[in-house]
Amino acid sequence: MTxxxxxxxxxxxxxxxxxxYISHLDLMRAWERALRRAGLPxxxxxxxxxxxxxxxxAALALGCSGRAEQLDLYLEQRxxxxxxxxxxxxxxxxxxxxxxxxxxxxTLPNLPAQVVAAEYRVTVEPxxxxxxxxxxxxxxxxxxxxxxxxxxxxxxxxxxxRPLVQELRFxxxxxxxxxxxxxxxxxxxxxxxxxxxxxxxxxxxxxxxxERVRIVLKEEA
Amino acid sequence: xxxxxxxxxxxxxxxxxxxxxxxxxxxxSKSWDSTRVKVxxxxxxxxxxxxxxxxxxxxxxxxxxxxxxxxxxxxxxxVDMERALREAGLPLCSLETRHPLRCFDLLGxxxxxxxxxxxxxxxxxxxxxxxxxxQRDESWPVILAGGSCTYNPEPMAxxxxxxxxxxxxxxxxxxxxxYDRMRSAPGYSRTGFLRAxxxxxxxxxxxxxxxxxxxxxxxxxxDPLEPGVPARVDKRIVPVLPPAPSRPVVxxxxxxxxxxxxxxxxxCSRGCRFCQAGMVYRPVRERPVExxxxxxxxQLAHTGHEEVSLVSLSSTxxxxxxxxxxxxxxxxxxxRVSVSLPSLRTDxxxxxxxxxxxxxRKSGLTFAPEAGSERLRAVINKGxxxxxxxxxxxxxxxxxxxxxxxxxxxxxxxxTDDDVLAIAGLVxxxxxxxxxxxxxxxxxxxxxxxxxxxxxxPFQWAAMCPPGQVAARQAMLQRELHLRGVDLSWxxxxxxxxxxxxxxxxxxxxxxxxxxxxxxARFDAWAEWFRPELWAxxxxxxxxxxxFYTRRERAREEVLPWSHLSAGLSAGFLWEEYSRARLGEAxxxxxxxxxxxxxxxxxxxxxxxxxxxxxxxxx
Ligand code: SF4
Numbered sequence: 001m002t003x004x005x006x007x008x009x010x011x012x013x014x015x016x017x018x019x020x021y022i023s024h025l026d027l028m029r030a031w032e033r034a035l036r037r038a039g040l041p042x043x044x045x046x047x048x049x050x051x052x053x054x055x056x057x058a059a060l061a062l063g064c065s066g067r068a069e070q071l072d073l074y075l076e077q078r079x080x081x082x083x084x085x086x087x088x089x090x091x092x093x094x095x096x097x098x099x100x101x102x103x104x105x106x107t108l109p110n111l112p113a114q115v116v117a118a119e120y121r122v123t124v125e126p127x128x129x130x131x132x133x134x135x136x137x138x139x140x141x142x143x144x145x146x147x148x149x150x151x152x153x154x155x156x157x158x159x160x161x162r163p164l165v166q167e168l169r170f171x172x173x174x175x176x177x178x179x180x181x182x183x184x185x186x187x188x189x190x191x192x193x194x195x196x197x198x199x200x201x202x203x204x205x206x207x208x209x210x211e212r213v214r215i216v217l218k219e220e221a
Numbered sequence: 222x223x224x225x226x227x228x229x230x231x232x233x234x235x236x237x238x239x240x241x242x243x244x245x246x247x248x249x250s251k252s253w254d255s256t257r258v259k260v261x262x263x264x265x266x267x268x269x270x271x272x273x274x275x276x277x278x279x280x281x282x283x284x285x286x287x288x289x290x291x292x293x294x295x296x297x298x299x300v301d302m303e304r305a306l307r308e309a310g311l312p313l314c315s316l317e318t319r320h321p322l323r324c325f326d327l328l329g330x331x332x333x334x335x336x337x338x339x340x341x342x343x344x345x346x347x348x349x350x351x352x353x354x355x356q357r358d359e360s361w362p363v364i365l366a367g368g369s370c371t372y373n374p375e376p377m378a379x380x381x382x383x384x385x386x387x388x389x390x391x392x393x394x395x396x397x398x399x400y401d402r403m404r405s406a407p408g409y410s411r412t413g414f415l416r417a418x419x420x421x422x423x424x425x426x427x428x429x430x431x432x433x434x435x436x437x438x439x440x441x442x443x444d445p446l447e448p449g450v451p452a453r454v455d456k457r458i459v460p461v462l463p464p465a466p467s468r469p470v471v472x473x474x475x476x477x478x479x480x481x482x483x484x485x486x487x488x489c490s491r492g493c494r495f496c497q498a499g500m501v502y503r504p505v506r507e508r509p510v511e512x513x514x515x516x517x518x519x520q521l522a523h524t525g526h527e528e529v530s531l532v533s534l535s536s537t538x539x540x541x542x543x544x545x546x547x548x549x550x551x552x553x554x555x556x557r558v559s560v561s562l563p564s565l566r567t568d569x570x571x572x573x574x575x576x577x578x579x580x581x582r583k584s585g586l587t588f589a590p591e592a593g594s595e596r597l598r599a600v601i602n603k604g605x606x607x608x609x610x611x612x613x614x615x616x617x618x619x620x621x622x623x624x625x626x627x628x629x630x631x632x633x634x635x636x637t638d639d640d641v642l643a644i645a646g647l648v649x650x651x652x653x654x655x656x657x658x659x660x661x662x663x664x665x666x667x668x669x670x671x672x673x674x675x676x677x678x679p680f681q682w683a684a685m686c687p688p689g690q691v692a693a694r695q696a697m698l699q700r701e702l703h704l705r706g707v708d709l710s711w712x713x714x715x716x717x718x719x720x721x722x723x724x725x726x727x728x729x730x731x732x733x734x735x736x737x738x739x740x741x742a743r744f745d746a747w748a749e750w751f752r753p754e755l756w757a758x759x760x761x762x763x764x765x766x767x768x769f770y771t772r773r774e775r776a777r778e779e780v781l782p783w784s785h786l787s788a789g790l791s792a793g794f795l796w797e798e799y800s801r802a803r804l805g806e807a808x809x810x811x812x813x814x815x816x817x818x819x820x821x822x823x824x825x826x827x828x829x830x831x832x833x834x835x836x837x838x839x840x
Contacts, residue, residue, distance in 0.1 A: 017223050018242035021232055022473040026239060030473055033246070033525030050557060063233055091525070093246045093473075209229075 005043045007075040008104045015066040019095030024059035038087040041077035055111045057215045064210040072111040117216040118186045120194045123177040124206040134170045136201050164192030231305045239474045240268035243316030246471040250317045251291040258401050260292045261315050261325040265340035271296040273478035277331055282466040290397055293317040297340040300743055313347035322348035328362040332370035335723035336746035339738040354382050359411050372501050373676040373783035376723050378427035379731030386786055387423045387456030390463050395421050419450050423457030432728050440780040455787045462508050465516035468523045480528035481520040485513050489534035490811035490830050494602045494802050497675035501788040503820040505830030510545045510837055529560045537566040540832045567605045572616040585624030586617050593643030600635050602808040614651045618658040631694045632672040632686030641694045645701035665707045671717035677788040679798035685721045685771040715753035721771040727782035732763040791819030
């Protein structure tokens with residue numbers, strides 16, 4: 001249950017710099033506070049502990065930057081997009097940068113339910129020759145299953161990484177680092193993790209940065 | 222703000238890296254090169270604890286508001302971060318402009334808890350700064366310390382150049398101005414600066430005093446080494462509370478107190494004999510209602526917080542508390558702002574106020590009868606009766622609170638087993654009451670801490686209860702309070718002992734602190750890191766017995782290690798209160814009658830306490 005919602009805004013933003021090191025929960029709080037400072041008429045959930053109606057497309061792991069993260073913001077009063085943008089821009093901490101605000105149809109399915117995949121760009125220290133890098137990629141893509149075990153707070157989970165890897169390629173070198181580009185499944189069923197992929201490639205320790213460059217939604221897929 | 226790659230590499234391997242990245246809303250990064258005096262404000266505990274400290278926030282804004290001065294923050298790196306920094310060979314840096322601490326002019330530590338002392342050494346060491354003050358020359362920052370521990374800073378005297386005793390809002394800017402003036406003049410020397418600083422009220426420079434000891438280990442005398450150095454340092458106060466901050470830094474991480482906090486009153490009129498804060502923060506000064514409202518409004522607008530806490534040692538005692546709360550609620554009606562009022566008195570009025578504030582009853586109400594028997598409450602001058610407590614608890618249960626928290630202490634002077642059994646008796650009565658009103662839903666959290674006698678209180682001469690006896694009394698309560706709906710918790714014995722020794726110790730404890738730190742003591746305030754065996758070795762290696770500091774009843778004539786420092790209270794008053802305590806006589810409440818503690822005379826106050834009349838003006 002929520003208070004009256006009259007407008008839905010999709011905000012595309014970047015999370016980078018020092019904000020790479022705050023968790024998803026911290027990011028949500030930072031947005032909520034920025035919205036309150038900006039004085040936007042945010043709709044709230046009802047009940048004992050009303051929360052602002054803010055839906056993020058997908059949580060970003062701590063340590064990763066995001067180039068085009070997305071969230072949907074529900075408002076209880078209509079506002080003009082331009083004034084919303086300027087009010088918000090003045091209140092965002094460094095490291096959060098809005099690239100677009102678009103009005104969305106209120107009746108569309110909610111944002112997290114539309115996410116199908118995410119694209120990442122990973123930079124690694126050149127511990128191996130590009131040729132070998134490409135060989136490892138080919139071997140990974142050539143395999144039919146990649147069983148992995150992941151430790152989680154609630155115990156160890158076994159899963160198959162292979163079907164989650166939709167695209168994977170060596171994308172050259174940049175500033176002395178090797179660049180890898182990948183697209184991983186991310187939907188209600190399963191979410192591929194770039195750090196797991198790098199571990200599978202035997203390069204977990206060489207990773208210098210992971211950037212989520214795009215969140216792929218159903219209608220775009 | 223982009224982070225240096227060397228730091229990024231370290232951050233990927235530590236827990237909660239957001240503790241070290243800064244960039245929070247309202248944090249201030251001034252131009253390094255064009256600012257004359259650079260101050261680092263250091264808090265020797267985790268980011269989450271340090272960011273919740275009101276005093277740090279006040280000084281941060283105050284200094285950054287001044288032209289020519291910058292203030293940046295730094296907190297103790299968690300144990301994994303310390304290791305990572307050492308492995309990477311990186312120095313400890315400030316959060317704002319990431320300058321190594323050694324590049325600052327003044328490095329000021331906030332000392333609020335004795336068990337943070339080893340973290341001060343960690344921070345100095347990670348900054349590459351020599352630990353001992355006498356090893357530092359002009360090239361190093363001047364190391365300052367303030368906070369409630371500086372009412373007996375002697376155990377830290379080896380490491381700190383200058384202590385600020387009392388409230389820092391005026392002293393710190395005075396010190397900065399003095400430093401600014403002296404350093405740009407020819408012939409600047411560190412000792413020259415310290416000598417000049419010692420003339421500022423509230424400033425204590427330990428290297429300018431010699432401490433001599435008697436054969437039995439007690440202090441013989443504390444003498445100034447030079448003419449012009451005051452034989453006694455009185456604490457500083459601000460006679461009128463300066464305006465509260467406007468733009469507190471908004472942390473990204475969830476910190477201990479994640480909300481707007483506005484001080485409504487400083488000092489406490491209750492005169493509880495065990496309470497150091499109540500003694501050393503005198504006199505009571507109330508902040509006018511409009512100022513509180515204004516500060517809350519500004520802070521909410523600038524932070525985006527949704528919770529406000531009105532801070533003081535005893536909020537219910539604020540004269541205009543009800544008008545204040547009503548105005549506050551009016552002002553923020555319909556804005557989803559919640560207001561909390563910590564430190565409630567044990568009376569029905571407090572429940573009424575709490576009711577006014579909380580639409581939901583989720584958090585529980587806290588009351589602190591402190592002792593179980595009427596007799597012992599008279600000894601400590603905690604003017605609460607069993608009837609008060611029961612009536613208050615009943616009001617709380619009837620208004621819908623299902624959880625009540627009760628704070629007690631054991632190990633108080635003159636305490637017997639009967640007094641401890643009386644705690645159990647009281648708790649049982651409250652529990653029975655809860656079950657009558659609410660049935661099985663009523664819950665009691667009973668927290669029992671061990672009393673630690675503190676400097677500048679009437680109990681500063683008292684011995685701590687022997688360890689075996691504390692344990693026996695804890696066990697007694699466990700047995701007696703094995704009840705449905707009652708959760709009992711108590712403080713760790715070894716932790717209390719160490720706090721007891723450090724809070725009433727002398728300068729020789731510097732060697733113990735350093736040795737414990739060398740042996741690996743870190744974050745001693747955290748149960749998961751506290752290692753009492755390291756401290757036992759450190760005491761032994763320094764040839765000192767912790768019991769000498771904790772277990773000994775001190776004579777009136779004894780020169781206490783802090784006797785050259787004054788909180789404005791007369792020794793006669795404290796002794797008189799101690800004598801009355803031992804006779805079981807309750808003391809005074811400043812709002813009813815002045816007990817003549819000496820504060821009024823020390824600070825030449827025309828009125829004490831400084832309270833507000835019904836018209837909102839100071840009375
Ligand atoms: S001078 Fe009197 S009224 Fe003032 S703090 Fe001391 S005892 Fe209280």
